[in-house]
Amino acid sequence: MxxxxxxxxxxxxxxxxxxxxxxxxxxxxxxxxxxxxxxxxxxxxxVCGGGLSRKSMDLLGFDLGPALHRPIDAAILNFHNHNAIIKEMQPIAACTVVRxxxxxxxxxxxxxxxxxxxxxxxxxxxxxxxxxxxxxxxxxxxxxxxxxxxxxxxxxxxxxxxxKDLVSYVPALEAMMWPAPGTLERFGRRALFDFDGMPRGYGWIFPKRDHFNVGVYSPFGGTSLRRHLDRFTAAYASLQQPRRVEYQGYIIPLANxxxxxxxxxxxxxxxxxxxxxxxxxxxxxxxxxxxxxxxxxxxxxxxxxxxxxxxxxxxxxLLPELRAAARMAQLIYRFPKFAFSHLVLNQKINHDFAGLISGDIGYRECLRKTALNLPRWLLPSKPPDSVASDSC
Ligand SMILES: Cc1cc2nc3c(=O)[nH]c(=O)nc-3n(C[C@H](O)[C@H](O)[C@H](O)COP(=O)(O)OP(=O)(O)OC[C@H]3O[C@@H](n4cnc5c(N)ncnc54)[C@H](O)[C@@H]3O)c2cc1C
Structure with a gap:
């Protein structure tokens, strides 16, 4: 041409x-x-966390080979440190890649x-x-x-x-951290989501082959992302005294x-x-x-x-799914204490949240189930297995 x-x-x-x-x-x-x-x-x-959901892998339908850094078969969900839980996921819910x-x-x-x-x-x-x-x-x-x-x-x-105004977006900031030898192996095939990591949002830790991708994001936007990211990384033993750190930020477009x-x-x-x-x-x-x-x-x-x-x-x-995701984001990040104690700590609903990543359940279906069952879930229930957050 x-x-x-x-x-x-x-x-x-x-x-x-x-x-x-x-x-x-x-x-x-x-x-x-x-x-x-x-x-x-x-x-x-x-600039990207490089978290690739299983639904993306399924849609692509081919073997990523060496571009797949780590399969992810467990998620650590954390809020106010003492409330961390591990959610095991079989088959893998996601993997990590470097873009x-x-x-x-x-x-x-x-x-x-x-x-x-x-x-x-x-x-x-x-x-x-x-x-x-x-x-x-x-x-x-x-x-x-x-x-x-x-x-x-x-x-x-x-x-x-x-x-120029068609799309609205929010900023997100990430750091690539090359940790001390052995740290990634101890962290394993887990991804961590911390709902204290960012006001009305979350912080993530995604393990790659030789480094962690760590970042903060809120669908409501926000300022001082570097301060939030520093506070978030300071809370985890795995992220202390890295051999090298690189920061980068960009925007995530959330609505047309x-x-x-x-x-x-x-x-x-x-x-x-x-x-x-x-x-x-x-x-x-x-x-x-x-x-x-x-x-x-x-x-x-x-x-x-x-x-x-x-x-x-x-x-x-596609758009009905994105609208349902936006509604869930409103519910969870505006009322994080309520969401963590009544939704995330509830085994039935956190199973569905994991299913959102893997693709086993859609956002509309998850939102519908949440709304229907919420009154029942508000009754006290036995929390799932807990884990001390500083084990990360
Ligand atoms: C900090 C951060 C972390 C994120 N983490 C994740 C995550 O873990 N998992 C996930 O699913 N999503 C994540 N995202 C979102 C994800 O990165 C994007 O949604 C995704 O890359 C969108 O893909 P795309 O093909 O639409 O655009 P892009 O991947 O942005 O590709 C656009 C391409 O267009 C090219 N281009 C730009 N301008 C021009 C031009 N004028 N002429 C020609 N070419 C041009 C660019 O060079 C680029 O190659 C993250 C985003 C941010 C900011």
């Missing part, structure tokens, strides 16, 4: 994160001419299926005609029938073509204010569309899922500018 706009690709995908590369793979397998551009060269670093490796794997898979990748090619602007979109990039003009924007939370495509995902020949996916979930800040699964729905819409309606199939599929299969 030339940079002078003479050739027309079926689709031009902007951004080779999980949404873009998965979509490129799906569409190349449909036999479409796919061009994928990214402003970076790959592998590239990406530079994971994203490169998905990109290589898309290229192997026939997608053409142009590195260090940034989207600049676009204009639409009756039958095509002309896209200005940092390297020249590309033309396509559909422009599929998967360029992340600060999407340039969205800002240029849909307006006008429920606008498509304008003619231009569609938004993943973070660019505002499709991360509010309860845990999980975004990879929803990015992959939006790619699946976009590919399904193209398979059904072709490359038509007037197709509303993608929007309908989002409305049916």
């Amino acid at each position: 030339s940079y002078d706009g003479t050739d027309i690709a079926d689709v031009l995908i902007v951004g080779a994160g999980p949404a873009g590369s998965h979509l490129a793979w799906l569409l190349a397998r449909q036999g479409l001419q796919v061009t994928l551009i990214d402003k970076e060269n790959f592998p590239r670093a990406k 530079s490796e994971f994203d490169k794997l998905l990109l290589d898979r898309a290229c192997a299926a026939g997608a053409r990748f142009l590195a260090e090619t940034a989207f600049v602007d676009a204009s639409e005609s009756a039958d095509a979109v002309s896209v200005s990039t940092s390297r020249g003009v590309l033309r396509c029938r559909l422009l599929l924007a998967a360029d992340g939370a600060a999407s340039a495509v969205r800002n240029k073509l849909f307006g 204010r006008r429920q606008l995902f498509q304008r003619g020949r231009v569609w938004l996916l993943g973070d660019a569309a505002g499709l991360a979930e509010a309860l845990f800040g999980e975004g990879i699964y929803f990015a992959l899922k939006s790619a699946t729905l976009a590919a399904k819409a193209i398979a059904e309606d072709g490359l038509r500018a007037d197709s509303d199939c993608y929007g309908r599929l989002l409305q049916r299969e």
Whole structure:
């Protein structure tokens, strides 16, 4: 494909994160001419906890090989230190990855299926005609029938073509910590969620092969994230006197204010569309899922500018789940003491919370069960196995 706009690709995908590369793979397998551009060269670093839920692994449906750092088969849930519990999960509920490796794997898979990748090619602007979109990039003009924007939370495509205020987002801060020898082995295959880690949010500890990813997040946003992160890390023995620490922060887009995902020949996916979930800040699964729905819409309606199939599929299969996640986040983080003592410490409901990550239960179903059973759960019950939080 030339940079002078003479050739027309079926689709031009902007951004080779999980949404873009998965979509490129799906569409190349449909036999479409796919061009994928990214402003970076790959592998590239990406700010992310690298917690990959089992539902994401199932959706991808292939062996991650060495890109899988640690399977996660237990979660430590903590509130006010003395209240920590361990939730065992079989089969594994998640795994950890490092995004530079994971994203490169998905990109290589898309290229192997026939997608053409142009590195260090940034989207600049676009204009639409009756039958095509002309896209200005940092390297020249590309033309396509559909422009599929998967360029992340600060999407340039969205800002240029849909307006700067379409998506609302919150900040999140993380630290990569390389601990003393033996610490990761003692921590094991567990992920830790601490509801004291951040006001109206949580702190996480995700073990990787050679380091911990530790971070704080609240769906209500917040300030002084570095202070909260320092306080959180100071509470855990495993995180003391690390050999090396690297801090990085970015934004998590939690809502699409006008429920606008498509304008003619231009569609938004993943973070660019505002499709991360509010309860845990999980975004990879929803990015992959939006790619699946976009590919399904193209398979059904072709490359038509007037197709509303993608929007309908989002409305049916993805947005109700995100709305339920937002409601659960409101309940849990606004009333953490109540939520921890009546929901998290309750074995039936914490089983469902684990199921949200693994994909064994959806957010709507979990919310419905919580609402129906809440009166019964408010009665005193025997708490599950406890563990001293300083064992971490
Ligand atoms: C601190 C933090 C921790 C997180 N932890 C987790 C977690 O543990 N698990 C989880 O599921 N989610 C997590 N998330 C959310 C997750 O990172 C995102 O939801 C996910 O990366 C979205 O994927 P995407 O493909 O939509 O976009 P991205 O992964 O952001 O990919 C966008 C791509 O577009 C490219 N791009 C950007 N601008 C342009 C341009 N102008 N031209 C061309 N290319 C461009 C970028 O280089 C990038 O490669 C976290 C987020 C943060 C901030």
